[in-house]
Amino acid sequence: MLTVDNVSKKLSGETILHDINLEFDHGVYGLLAPNGAGKTTLMKLMTTLLFPDSGAIRLDGEDITALGERYRGQIGYLPQDFGYYPNYTPRQFLRYIAALQGMPRAGLDERINTLLDMVGLADSANKRMRTFSGGMIQRVGIAQALVHDPRILILDEPTAGLDPKERVRFRNIIHSFAANRIVILSTHIVSDLETIAGHIVMLRDGTVFANAAPAVICKSMEGRIYEVPAGMPLTGGQRLLSEVQYGGVTRLRIYSPTPLAEAVGVPAPGLAPTGPVMVAPNLEDAFLVIYGG
Amino acid sequence: MSALPLQPEARWARQRHTDDPDNDSRKSIAEVSPRNSSGTAHLHPLRFTGTELVKIARLPLVWAFIAVFAMVNLMLAATVPANTVALHNYASAVAVTIGGKVGPDFSRKLARVNTTDISKSGNADVTGDTGAGDGSTAADALGTSSAQSVVGHATIVINAQIPTDSTLTTDELHRQLTAVTKGTTNTLASYDPSNLREAILTQVDGDPVATWLMRHKYDAYAARVTHLAATGAAMDLAAGTVTDDTLLHWFRMTGYLFFETCALAVLLMALALGSERTSGTEQLLMATRTGRRLAAPKIAAGLIASAVAYLLLVAAIVGPYLMVFDVRGVWSASVSSQFNTVFGQQPFITWWDLTIGQYLFVRLALGLVITLCFALFTAVLGLLIRNTFAVAGCAGVAVLLAIGLVSAAHSLGLPWLAWVGGFNPVGVLLLREQWFTELGLDAPTAFWETGVTVCSLVYLSAFVRLARRSFNRKDLK
Numbered sequence: 161m162l163t164v165d166n167v168s169k170k171l172s173g174e175t176i177l178h179d180i181n182l183e184f185d186h187g188v189y190g191l192l193a194p195n196g197a198g199k200t201t202l203m204k205l206m207t208t209l210l211f212p213d214s215g216a217i218r219l220d221g222e223d224i225t226a227l228g229e230r231y232r233g234q235i236g237y238l239p240q241d242f243g244y245y246p247n248y249t250p251r252q253f254l255r256y257i258a259a260l261q262g263m264p265r266a267g268l269d270e271r272i273n274t275l276l277d278m279v280g281l282a283d284s285a286n287k288r289m290r291t292f293s294g295g296m297i298q299r300v301g302i303a304q305a306l307v308h309d310p311r312i313l314i315l316d317e318p319t320a321g322l323d324p325k326e327r328v329r330f331r332n333i334i335h336s337f338a339a340n341r342i343v344i345l346s347t348h349i350v351s352d353l354e355t356i357a358g359h360i361v362m363l364r365d366g367t368v369f370a371n372a373a374p375a376v377i378c379k380s381m382e383g384r385i386y387e388v389p390a391g392m393p394l395t396g397g398q399r400l401l402s403e404v405q406y407g408g409v410t411r412l413r414i415y416s417p418t419p420l421a422e423a424v425g426v427p428a429p430g431l432a433p434t435g436p437v438m439v440a441p442n443l444e445d446a447f448l449v450i451y452g453g
Numbered sequence: 454m455s456a457l458p459l460q461p462e463a464r465w466a467r468q469r470h471t472d473d474p475d476n477d478s479r480k481s482i483a484e485v486s487p488r489n490s491s492g493t494a495h496l497h498p499l500r501f502t503g504t505e506l507v508k509i510a511r512l513p514l515v516w517a518f519i520a521v522f523a524m525v526n527l528m529l530a531a532t533v534p535a536n537t538v539a540l541h542n543y544a545s546a547v548a549v550t551i552g553g554k555v556g557p558d559f560s561r562k563l564a565r566v567n568t569t570d571i572s573k574s575g576n577a578d579v580t581g582d583t584g585a586g587d588g589s590t591a592a593d594a595l596g597t598s599s600a601q602s603v604v605g606h607a608t609i610v611i612n613a614q615i616p617t618d619s620t621l622t623t624d625e626l627h628r629q630l631t632a633v634t635k636g637t638t639n640t641l642a643s644y645d646p647s648n649l650r651e652a653i654l655t656q657v658d659g660d661p662v663a664t665w666l667m668r669h670k671y672d673a674y675a676a677r678v679t680h681l682a683a684t685g686a687a688m689d690l691a692a693g694t695v696t697d698d699t700l701l702h703w704f705r706m707t708g709y710l711f712f713e714t715c716a717l718a719v720l721l722m723a724l725a726l727g728s729e730r731t732s733g734t735e736q737l738l739m740a741t742r743t744g745r746r747l748a749a750p751k752i753a754a755g756l757i758a759s760a761v762a763y764l765l766l767v768a769a770i771v772g773p774y775l776m777v778f779d780v781r782g783v784w785s786a787s788v789s790s791q792f793n794t795v796f797g798q799q800p801f802i803t804w805w806d807l808t809i810g811q812y813l814f815v816r817l818a819l820g821l822v823i824t825l826c827f828a829l830f831t832a833v834l835g836l837l838i839r840n841t842f843a844v845a846g847c848a849g850v851a852v853l854l855a856i857g858l859v860s861a862a863h864s865l866g867l868p869w870l871a872w873v874g875g876f877n878p879v880g881v882l883l884l885r886e887q888w889f890t891e892l893g894l895d896a897p898t899a900f901w902e903t904g905v906t907v908c909s910l911v912y913l914s915a916f917v918r919l920a921r922r923s924f925n926r927k928d929l930k
Contacts, residue, residue: 171928171930204736204929204930207736207740208739208740208744209736209739209740209928209929210928210929210930211926211928228744229496229742229743229744229746232740232741232742232744233742235740237736237737237740237741238737239736239737239740241733241736242733242737243729243732243733243734243735243736243737244732244733244734245508245732245734247511256504257737257741259500259501259504260501260738260741260742260743260747261741261742261743262496262742262743301737304737308742
């Protein structure tokens with residue numbers, strides 16, 4: 161188990177994280193927060209790139225700073241700004257990372273082949289990465305995080321630059337990987353978290369605002385999310401979350417702290433309702449409500 | 454009840470796991486190899502030194518600098534006035550043929566060399582005996598003159614590598630050499646080192662420690678003068694004005710060389726330590742099992758690259774120089790020969806017996822160590838600053854500050870400030886024209902340049918160690 165115990169961190173004099181307490185056991189954990197909330201800082205603390213000002217991060221009870229290479233050998237990390245060597249091919253790059261992870265050479269090539277095939281780069285294994293698109297580079301990044309079969313996977317914005325098909329491929333990889341491992345990933349694509357994360361951690365103002373399953377977070381919004389006609393004025397704490405198109409008709413998806421009178425009667429086929437309709441909340445609704453739409 | 458079509462999110466939710474048609478054909482990650490989680494074997498980071506060297510070698514900027522410096526060195530070494538080469542090579546050939554110790558015997562043999570003006574043409578290299586007394590001369594090789602003389606009943610042939618574009622005749626070459634070597638005496642036997650000693654002691658008068666140090670130094674200096682006078686070192690043919698230009702040329706070239714290689718060492722080490730940040734791979738690499746211990750092979754690679762660059766640039770000097778100059782007769786002479794002086798004013802007395810060739814070799818060896826010191830200094834900056842250009846800039850500023858401090862100390866007549874401020878590779882480089890000699894007021898002890906360089910190596914290595922500890926606890930933002 162990976163635990164974050166009372167961790168605080170300041171950067172450039174500003175408090176980024178304050179008294180964070182978290183526990184990560186097997187499964188997929190999603191870090192959800194807007195830019196600048198501290199997701200990347202937390203991930204860097206968990207990868208020993210940063211050191212806590214107070215508190216500690218422990219793996220099975222031992223401080224990860226003290227564990228040193230014994231801890232780092234168990235983590236796979238994909239940074240938000242993934243850099244690479246343009247003159248390297250994916251195969252060379254993965255071999256290099258594998259060497260840095262202390263992997264034996266026996267069986268390494270087979271593993272690299274499998275990983276490259278898994279991320280859809282088998283045909284580009286021996287091409288220099290300077291010719292790659294952003295999405296291809298990102299896939300190399302995912303592969304390198306998995307090359308040594310780590311116990312803990314820490315992925316910062318892993319689906320950035322991936323097209324929908326690759327995002328599905330990525331989600332499948334994570335699902336197969338996370339059975340008896342810890343996966344911590346952050347993303348702005350809320351829908352990615354909704355389908356693969358068994359647990360969502362939401363940060364706000366440097367602290368943990370929510371730490372629960374997606375269904376639990378969504379349930380807290382139940383009865384407060386409505387779709388209303390486009391022209392309806394918002395009052396009394398109501399907030400616009402998004403717009404929804406039904407054919408040529410636009411309706412507003414809003415948050416209302418108080419119940420609204422729902423439309424009565426069944427509209428004619430092909431016609432949208434004329435009044436407010438309560439809808440099931442999703443994670444995006446929760447994100448927009450908590451952090452401001 | 455709402456008759457809305459199924460909400461997008463619910464529809465999409467049913468689509469999970471079904472969009473990837475290739476899913477069934479893939480092996481799972483776990484099937485391929487066992488997990489290498491914590492690893493029980495210790496991972497020695499220096500095994501990555503080769504990889505780090507390759508990273509440096511792949512940078513075009515590195516080769517651009519080496520190429521420019523090598524071209525400059527080649528041009529410096531190869532573009533020497535033909536007459537300078539002619540004078541040097543003739544003196545060298547004479548020394549090889551009739552001996553390198555000047556004196557009455559040398560002058561007698563030299564006087565018996567008859568020369569005629571030889572046309573510098575033809576492609577045949579003619580050497581060897583031509584018979585007694587015929588006074589004939591050999592035809593030229595391409596750039597080769599030869600002169601024959603009769604000494605007693607034996608024929609002496611002097612083969613000198615003379616450039617074809619030299620305007621000096623063999624007669625002129627011979628005349629100049631004769632003028633320089635005529636009437637020479639063992640100047641070291643008559644040299645009084647006490648004048649120099651007293652001049653220096655006057656400058657440190659009132660400072661008991663400095664006075665004590667200088668007394669010891671000049672006592673050792675006097676002992677060296679006595680020794681060299683006994684060995685007749687002053688009588689070695691280094692050929693004075695005939696060969697001065699070439700030795701100055703060598704000193705000038707190696708001065709440029711040291712500037713080039715120290716600048717390269719700064720660049721190479723800055724690149725070695727800063728390249729990951731530049732390429733955006735720092736976060737990734739530092740989070741691996743090897744992690745921050747990657748600094749060790751990077752520093753090793755920077756040092757090796759600096760040494761290799763040094764040797765390449767030395768080769769760009771030494772190679773062409775040896776192709777142009779015949780050094781056999783000159784470089785075997787004592788560096789303390791009367792023909793080699795400190796700015797023409799005093800004998801060039803080194804702390805141990807060296808020939809000119811040996812002196813030039815140890816000069817290059819010290820230059821290599823100084824270059825490595827610059828690399829170590831840059832390693833300290835690189836671990837603390839982690840930005841290639843900022844590191845190079847800071848190194849440049851530090852060099853200028855050191856030069857300024859030493860210069861100001863001399864101007865103000867503050868020898869201790871000069872010694873402390875010059876207790877670094879920059880201070881040693883400022884004394885490069887007189888390495889391994891007494892160095893006047895610039896050095897409180899014998900072997901000052903050597904001692905300072907070795908100490909610099911030690912304390913810079915210690916600073917690197919401290920900087921690594923700081924780096925290991927540094928936030929990598």
